[in-house]
Amino acid sequence: MKADQLKGHLDALLLAALEDGPRHGYAVMEALRESTGGQLELPTGTIYPALHRLEAAGLIAGSWSVVAGRRRRCYTLTGAGEDALLRRRADWRNFAAVMSAALEGTPWPNPA
Amino acid sequence: MAEPSLIANYKAVLLAELPLPLAEEVSDGLAEAYAKYLRLELGAEDAAQAAVSEFGSARSVVEAYSSASPARRVARALVVTGPAFGLCWAAVLITGKAWDWPVPIIARALLGGLLVASVLVLVIAIRAARYRTVRRSGTAGCVGLAVLDTSMITAAMTSGPGIHWLAVIAIFASAARLVCIARALPPMLA
Numbered sequence A: 001m002k003a004d005q006l007k008g009h010l011d012a013l014l015l016a017a018l019e020d021g022p023r024h025g026y027a028v029m030e031a032l033r034e035s036t037g038g039q040l041e042l043p044t045g046t047i048y049p050a051l052h053r054l055e056a057a058g059l060i061a062g063s064w065s066v067v068a069g070r071r072r073r074c075y076t077l078t079g080a081g082e083d084a085l086l087r088r089r090a091d092w093r094n095f096a097a098v099m100s101a102a103l104e105g106t107p108w109p110n111p112a
Numbered sequence B: 001m002a003e004p005s006l007i008a009n010y011k012a013v014l015l016a017e018l019p020l021p022l023a024e025e026v027s028d029g030l031a032e033a034y035a036k037y038l039r040l041e042l043g044a045e046d047a048a049q050a051a052v053s054e055f056g057s058a059r060s061v062v063e064a065y066s067s068a069s070p071a072r073r074v075a076r077a078l079v080v081t082g083p084a085f086g087l088c089w090a091a092v093l094i095t096g097k098a099w100d101w102p103v104p105i106i107a108r109a110l111l112g113g114l115l116v117a118s119v120l121v122l123v124i125a126i127r128a129a130r131y132r133t134v135r136r137s138g139t140a141g142c143v144g145l146a147v148l149d150t151s152m153i154t155a156a157m158t159s160g161p162g163i164h165w166l167a168v169i170a171i172f173a174s175a176a177r178l179v180c181i182a183r184a185l186p187p188m189l190a
Helices: A010-017 A025-036 A044-056 A078-105 B005-017 B020-039 B042-053 B058-068 B070-095 B104-127 B130-160 B163-190
Strands: A060-067 A071-077
Touching: A010 A025, A010 A078, A010 B005, A010 B104, A025 A044, A025 A060, A025 A071, A044 A060, A044 A071, A044 B020, A044 B058, A060 A078, A071 A078, A071 B042, A078 B163, B005 B020, B005 B042, B005 B058, B020 B042, B058 B070, B058 B163, B070 B130, B104 B130, B130 B163
Parallel strands: none
Antiparallel strands: A060 A071
């Protein structure tokens, strides 16, 4: 799956990758690659600005450490980030159900 | 063991183009990727090539940072909302017969020049690919508009025959923009 197909979904993917605990940028990308069986074709370098954007929005919090002599920034999901992830998941389920109903004739989920 | 030149050059571009913390963060990730490919038993040059391919070019990383930079977001907002402020102040100047105000011609020319220069640097901040250019231009545009707003507020409150309701609206709008600029500047400079 190419980067332009992910437009609008990148934030949710990054938040989901941080759900299990703190990760640095490259570990976030590795987690996404692992969870999707390597289907994401996203230039790793471009996820760093997206992480900064999420941090500025208060959805994740970053902190520095030193590993193997290199400065490393790790990110943690904030409370607001957890809420945002829940909302994004609900939106995605709804979107997927609508698209499946329209494209594949999947029965629309009965609210009852 | 020395890093392959491909990795060293990549880091050099990041250091030249980005603030140190941003360059350090991406460099750490690149080092992780390089180490991963070495563990997969690739040679040093092949591992470096694989890591760089995975990250995308250093220029594309810089451009991604530029696109997401707070300075670009603020510049875009100021350019989009600018015409509304311009209309407000134009109405004030016309209804208040500003040509009769005791403002020296040199001050009028300076304010006009400042407006044009501020808009120009904000447009540069929106369009530039280089992160430092985006940040500097965005900051310069913000400062320029802040000086302009302050000057216009001062001129309207001291030079006119009285404060018209249109001037009250323009003064409040400019004061609100000053507050927004003051709040936007620290993240832009971080």
